[in-house]
Amino acid sequence: MNNITTPAIKVIKADTSKLKDVDFNNLAFGANFTDHMFECDFKDGEWQTPTIKPYGNLVMSPAAKVLHYGQAVFEGMKAYKDDNGDVHLFRPQQNIERINKSSKRMAIPEFPEEIMMEALKQLVALDKDWVQPGRGNSLYIRPFVISTQVGVSASPSNAYKFMIIMAPVNAYYTGDVRVVIAEEYSRSADGGVGAAKAAGNYGAQFYPTNLAKEQGFDQVIWTDSNEHKYLEEAGTMNVFFRINDTLITAPTSDRILDGVTRKSVLKLAERAGINTEVRKLTVTELVDAAKAGELKEIFGSGTAAVISPVSAFSYKDVVYDIDKQDDSYATKFKNDLMDIQYNVSEDPFSWRVKI
Structure with missing residues (x-):
């Protein structure tokens, strides 16, 4: 893998793409994920190095607090490709502000807005070929935060994982x-x-x-x-x-x-x-x-x-x-x-x- 470092976000590119294996005409909503994801951990009272890396599974303790007390929030947003091949987000600042509002209500530390916006832009740019043209086609973007502290005491976690994953989608509902x-x-x-x-x-x-x-x-x-x-x-x-x-x-x-x-x-x-x-x-x-x-x-x-x-x-x-x-x-x-x-x-x- 090639390691590239930017001033804010570390990027680890996938060796190969899964793009060719996806049937974009028959997508189950939110079931096929792009080549990369964003990840940043919170520990020792601060957010650590934000990283874009190949999409993959997580290894988690069965005692992670999210599994016991549901301390988790998420967002849903989309990227769209126009007829010129350019990709656009729709009102991303609203989603950034809302996930932090949700986090605050769930006693989760807020994530820096400027890093979140930059993460969205870099991640979508890296996987822009996954954004299919055509009305109704889009790239569904799922930012989320989970509590990861190991322990089953009923109290807020002191460790969290902020992530962004993305999935190409077709229209959600096709009828009334x-x-x-x-x-x-x-x-x-x-x-x-x-x-x-x-x-x-x-x-x-x-x-x-x-x-x-x-x-x-x-x-x-x-x-x-x-x-x-x-x-x-x-x-x-x-x-x-x-x-x-x-x-x-x-x-x-x-x-x-x-x-x-x-x-x-x-x-x-x-x-x-x-x-x-x-x-x-x-x-x-x-x-x-x-x-x-x-x-x-x-x-x-x-x-x-x-x-x-x-x-x-x-x-x-x-x-x-x-x-x-x-x-x-x-x-x-x-x-x-x-x-x-x-x-x-x-x-x-x-x-x-x-x-």
């Missing part, structure tokens, strides 16, 4: 989804870690989501844990509701993730002159709007799926179908976002970061 509104289970609670991208938030969703799938639905729209009265998120996404021509989404809080795509949709809606309301929306209001024919759309927003339209929702065993709209906001925002991400249109917000 059907959802059930939660009446018993909750994604998060007041004072909890719902606003953090903590690993345990997602593991706890799997069981109620499986129950929804057994009923023929794809995802759950989560409600508040106190009364199951207010609509909050959809699966692992933020959620929007179009009632007549007003777009409504829940305000962020310590229960609701401050989604990058969510913020981008709100900006695009403002620029398009679409009326938006960031407020609590009750299940009763949603059902009444559906019955009155005023509910035009529901869609989720997130990095993986971008925009995911909802074709029907169920509440108290009653299914409410949602007709497709000729002037669909979901379609408009998805196209607007992807035009910016793939460098097809202007970027009035300076969201693109060219590698």
